[in-house]
Amino acid sequence: MKFNDAVFGAVLLVLGLAVLVHVPSFPSIPGQKYGPGIFPGVVAAALVVCAVLLIVSGLRRRATDPWFAAGTWTRSRRHVVALVVTVVGTVAYVLLAEKVGFLIVAPILLFALFVSYGVRVNVAIVTAIVVTLVMHFAFYKLLRVPLPWGVIRPLF
Amino acid sequence: MDALLIAFQMVFEPKTLLVMLGSAVFGLFVGAVPGLTATMATALLVPVTFFMPPVMAIAAIVTATAMAIFSGDIPGCLLRMPGTPASAAYTDEAYAMTRKGQAETALGAGLVFSAIGGLFGTAVLILSAPTLAEFALKFSSFEYFWLVLLGLSCSIVITAERPLKGTVSLLLGLLIGCIGLGNPAGFPRFTFGSTELLGGVGLIPLMIGMFAVSEILRFAVDLDPPLRIVDQPIHNVFKGMWALARKYPVQVLRGSTLGTLVGALPGAGADIAAWMAYAMSKKFSKEPEKFGTGHVEGIVESGSANNSALAGAWIPALVFGIPGDSITAIVIGVLYMKNMNPGPTLFTQNPQNIYAVYLLFIMANLIMIPLGWACIKASKRILRVPRNILMPVILLFCIVGAFAINNTVFDIGVVLVAGIVAYVLEENGFPVAPAILGVVLGRMLEENFVTSMIKSDGDLLAFFSRPLAAALGALTLAAWFLPPVIRRLRRLAGV
Numbered sequence: 001m002k003f004n005d006a007v008f009g010a011v012l013l014v015l016g017l018a019v020l021v022h023v024p025s026f027p028s029i030p031g032q033k034y035g036p037g038i039f040p041g042v043v044a045a046a047l048v049v050c051a052v053l054l055i056v057s058g059l060r061r062r063a064t065d066p067w068f069a070a071g072t073w074t075r076s077r078r079h080v081v082a083l084v085v086t087v088v089g090t091v092a093y094v095l096l097a098e099k100v101g102f103l104i105v106a107p108i109l110l111f112a113l114f115v116s117y118g119v120r121v122n123v124a125i126v127t128a129i130v131v132t133l134v135m136h137f138a139f140y141k142l143l144r145v146p147l148p149w150g151v152i153r154p155l156f
Numbered sequence: 157m158d159a160l161l162i163a164f165q166m167v168f169e170p171k172t173l174l175v176m177l178g179s180a181v182f183g184l185f186v187g188a189v190p191g192l193t194a195t196m197a198t199a200l201l202v203p204v205t206f207f208m209p210p211v212m213a214i215a216a217i218v219t220a221t222a223m224a225i226f227s228g229d230i231p232g233c234l235l236r237m238p239g240t241p242a243s244a245a246y247t248d249e250a251y252a253m254t255r256k257g258q259a260e261t262a263l264g265a266g267l268v269f270s271a272i273g274g275l276f277g278t279a280v281l282i283l284s285a286p287t288l289a290e291f292a293l294k295f296s297s298f299e300y301f302w303l304v305l306l307g308l309s310c311s312i313v314i315t316a317e318r319p320l321k322g323t324v325s326l327l328l329g330l331l332i333g334c335i336g337l338g339n340p341a342g343f344p345r346f347t348f349g350s351t352e353l354l355g356g357v358g359l360i361p362l363m364i365g366m367f368a369v370s371e372i373l374r375f376a377v378d379l380d381p382p383l384r385i386v387d388q389p390i391h392n393v394f395k396g397m398w399a400l401a402r403k404y405p406v407q408v409l410r411g412s413t414l415g416t417l418v419g420a421l422p423g424a425g426a427d428i429a430a431w432m433a434y435a436m437s438k439k440f441s442k443e444p445e446k447f448g449t450g451h452v453e454g455i456v457e458s459g460s461a462n463n464s465a466l467a468g469a470w471i472p473a474l475v476f477g478i479p480g481d482s483i484t485a486i487v488i489g490v491l492y493m494k495n496m497n498p499g500p501t502l503f504t505q506n507p508q509n510i511y512a513v514y515l516l517f518i519m520a521n522l523i524m525i526p527l528g529w530a531c532i533k534a535s536k537r538i539l540r541v542p543r544n545i546l547m548p549v550i551l552l553f554c555i556v557g558a559f560a561i562n563n564t565v566f567d568i569g570v571v572l573v574a575g576i577v578a579y580v581l582e583e584n585g586f587p588v589a590p591a592i593l594g595v596v597l598g599r600m601l602e603e604n605f606v607t608s609m610i611k612s613d614g615d616l617l618a619f620f621s622r623p624l625a626a627a628l629g630a631l632t633l634a635a636w637f638l639p640p641v642i643r644r645l646r647r648l649a650g651v
Contacts, residue, residue, distance in 0.1 A: 001583045008584065012324060019331065022346075029341055034609045036341040039602040040334045047327045053320055071583075073377040082376040086551065090369075090572045093555055094565045106552060113548035117376070123545075131549050135556055143207050145560040 002069040006058025013051035019044035078118070085116040101150020107132040163511030166211045167519065175212050176516075179220040180523060184531040187224030188538045189546065190237045191371055194224035194426070195482045199363045200550070202490060203557030206360075210494040211512045217490065218513070219520040221483050222274055225426050225462050226528050229266035229455075230535045233259055234386050242426035242462040245434040245454075252450030254386050264393035265400060265452050266459045267528040269408060272401075273460030274521035276412035277419065277467030282514050288475045289503040297611065298619055300476075301604040302628035304597050307478040309635040311423020311590045319639070321586045329594020330601070332357050338599055340606050352566040359489040361558040361570040362595060366588050367482065368554050369575025375547050385539055393532055400456060407437055407457040415461030419468025423589050425481025426462035433461030467517055474498050474510065477600060482589050485596045 019040055026037035058065065073079040089109045097105050107128040114124035139145040166172065179201065186197040197220045205213035228240030232247035233254050243250075243266075253262040295303070312322035335346045336356030347353040401408065411433045418429040437457035438447045447454055469480025470487070477498035479485035491498050496509060503510055531538070558567040578588045612618030620626040 001580060003584055008324070008586075015331075019346075026343060026345065027341075032610060033614060034606050036339050036343040036345055038609070039339070039605060040331065040345065043327055043330045043334070047324070047331070050320060050324045050327065054324065057320070071377065073379050076379060079377045079379065083373065086373060086376050087572065087576065090551070090555065090568070094568045094572070097565060097568075102556075110548050110552055113551065114545065117544035117547065119542070119544050127545060131552065135552060139556050139560060143204070143560065145556070146563055147556065147559070 001071050002065070004058045004065045004067045005061065006055045007067060009051045009054030009056075009058055012047055012054065016044045016047035016051055020048065078116075082116045085112050089113060097150070098148045099150055101152050102147040103132065103136060103152060104150060106135065159507040160511050162508040163515055166508065166512050167215070167515045172212050172215050175208070176215050176219045176519065176523070179216040180223050180520075180527050183220030183223030184227040184527060185538060186220070187227035187239050188230045188531065188535060189541065189543065190231050190235065190239050191375055191543060192546075192550070193240045193367065193371070194221045194228070194242065195363075195367045195486070196371060197221060197224045198483050198486045199360070199367045200553060200557060202360050202363070202486060203560040205490060206493065206561060210491075210496050210509065211516075213490055213494060214487070214513055215516050217483070217487055218516045219523075221466055222270075222463060222517075222520040222524060223527065223531075225466060226267060226270040226524055227531055229270070229459065230263065230532060231539055233262045233266070234388075234535065235384075235539060240427075242430050242465075244427065245430040245458050245462075249434075249448060249450065249454050251386075252448065253452065253455075254388060254450075256450045257388065258450065258452075259386070259388050260390050260393050261396055261400075261452055262455060263390065263532050264395065264397050265455050267393060267525065267532065268397045268401070269411075269456050269460040270463040270528070271521045271524045272408060273412045273415055274463035274467060274524070275518065276409075276460065277416045277464030278514065278517040278521065280416045280464075281467045281471050281517065285471050285475055285510070286503055288471065289500040292475055292500040293504075295500075295624070296622065297604040297607040298622055298625035299628055301601065301608050301619065302625055302632055303476055304478060304601045304604065306628060306632040306635060307422035307472065307476075308590070308593055308597060308601070309632055310421050311593050313635050313639055318585065321584075322590050325581065325586045325588060326590035326594045329591035330598045331594075332362070332591075333595045333598025334602075340603055352564065357570060357595070358558075358561060358567050359595060360486075360561050361567040362574045363486050363489070363592065364554050364558050365571040365574025366578040366592065368550060369571055370578040370582065370588075372547050372551050372554075373575060373579045375543065385536060387536075390532060390535075393529060400452065404453060404456045407453060408460050410436065410440075411457035411459070411461040412464040415464035416468035418461070419465030420471045420480050422472060422478050422480055423593055424465075425469055425483065425589075426465040429465035429468075430458040430462040433458035463521070470513070470517075474502060474513070475500060479593060479596060482592055485592045488596055 023037040023041045026035060028035040089112055093105055093109055110128035110131055111124050114128060115121060136147060140147045183197055186192045187194060198217055201216050201220055205216050224240055225242050228238055228243035229250060231237050231239040232243045233250040236247060236251040238244040238247045250262040253259065308326055312319050312326055335353055337344050337354050338356050339345060344354055414433050414436060415429040418424050418432060434454045437454045438444050441453055469484045472478040472480050473484035473488055477488060479488050488498055554571055555568050558571045559565060561567060582588055608619060620629050
């Protein structure tokens with residue numbers, strides 16, 4: 001997952017300029033010259049300078065550094081799946097946990113992760129359930145964190 | 157003296173001792189598993205410490221990190237893979253000793269000199285922090301502005317192979333720190349209309365993402381085959397340690413001193429201390445040719461350096477609120493949550509808390525010896541714990557832990573985004589430590605910058621008007637401009 005420096009430079013340049021354009025819209029404090037815009041403005045200006053330097057250095061190394069070089073793992077299906085499950089699984093937790101409930105989403109997430117990381121299926125099932133229950137006990141009971149019950153709320 | 161008594165009571169309370177024991181076991185385990193770092197141990201502890209009184213929370217973090225930095229040596233010695241980055245400097249050396257049948261000595265030296273280094277760093281912390289705090293009471297916004305800027309500059313100069321990338325990382329951190337209401341004017345900046353962002357991006361979810369989730373992502377795409385453990389009986393690891401201490405007193409002292417100093421410099425922590433100490437040990441050694449072939453001298457020196465760096469990092473963290481490494485960056489977040497705001501007033505108003513921190517450091521480094529010994533004994537079993545089971549469990553822990561701070565799933569999103577961004581940045585040579593420092597120190601930098609600008613009515617020369625401020629300002633400018641000048645001169649000289 002290597003990008004040429006110029007790619008980072010371009011992204012950062014856009015970010016820095018966006019901040020610089022946005023900052024003057026911040027209100028000033030009456031009677032004071034230095035409002036909430038000055039500090040982010042200075043930081044963004046510095047970022048723009050760095051971004052330009054990155055673009056220059058990236059273009060200079062264009063011969064050896066391609067725009068984008070995928071890591072060797074991208075050719076291994078198992079590793080791509082593992083990465084996708086990790087990211088998508090976490091997003092799914094964020095979207096579903098409140099509605100469906102921790103005790104249902106967590107073991108499914110764990111099971112999917114275990115299997116995609118190469119754990120045997122029966123070990124994965126048992127571990128997923130045990131870990132979920134331990135985590136629920138530790139956080140819900142001991143630390144009183146309101147982990148969402150979701151759809152099984154009526155059962156308790 | 158009353159304060160000291162209260163501190164004793166707080167530390168030796170059974171509950172606190174129990175927390176220390178638990179965090180010690182946790183720290184030893186996390187340190188011993190390759191891919192899990194001491195910083196990650198701290199980030200994972202925070203959601204739990206959130207529910208503890210301040211001294212107990214600090215006890216958990218101090219103990220866990222000290223243990224993790226030591227136990228990182230174990231897989232380095234037995235698998236040739238450092239358990240934490242702080243052990244990477246001498247992993248090859250330790251493994252070479254193992255292959256010569258000297259695993260006992262390598263592990264013993266790691267353990268004993270870790271404890272000695274840690275105690276040395278603690279002694280420096282105890283002796284220097286109160287004096288510095290008294291000094292810091294005289295600081296105005298100008299001095300604080302320069303001090304923060306100096307700290308941030310150090311983090312770039314020391315850590316980054318390419319200072320430009322370190323600077324980018326720092327600036328991104330500063331911008332993230334700008335999000336929300338937390339600025340002198342109390343105006344909501346860059347919130348995109350989101351109520352969750354009004355309070356800013358949570359430091360804890362950010363840390364969990366950058367230091368734990370990024371490691372999990374790295375594991376998910378890791379192609380390396382599982383490592384084979386060297387099967388070698390380990391008997392008495394303490395055998396010959398006294399002789400080593402008598403043979404290498406200068407090395408221990410030098411390593412500990414360097415470690416404490418590097419630790420106290422913002423942005424550089426135990427890992428850089430270990431690399432520098434190892435290099436220095438080789439340079440000054442009478443037998444440099446033996447380095448790399450399984451020679452214990454470098455392990456003695458850098459093993460004491462990485463643990464002393466831990467304590468050293470607390471000096472600027474407690475006195476100025478400027479973290480010395482990424483662990484204390486998290487600690488500062490915890491201290492603010494516990495209303496134990498770091499700064500010189502912490503020493504005058506709550507001396508018992510400071511004494512408690514000292515005691516905790518001493519205790520942690522003392523119990524390291526028996527617990528570390530037990531960990532070495534159990535090491536083969538720990539190293540067999542399959543990481544493909546461990547990593548999903550850690551991910552769920554990150555999710556639940558991030559949720560626990562504010563009870564909002566928004567923070568879980570922050571964890572994931574921070575993890576992905578940190579992973580991509582690190583893959584491309586951008587160090588993440590400056591970004592964290594930027595987030596932690598951004599507000600302090602801005603407050604002192606704006607206050608100073610208002611006081612001086614925009615006159616930048618006023619930043620040098622007080623002698624102390626001028627000195628700190630000169631140091632900061634030197635940190636920026638000296639390294640490139642020296643590099644150019646060297647190139648001109650053809651060296």
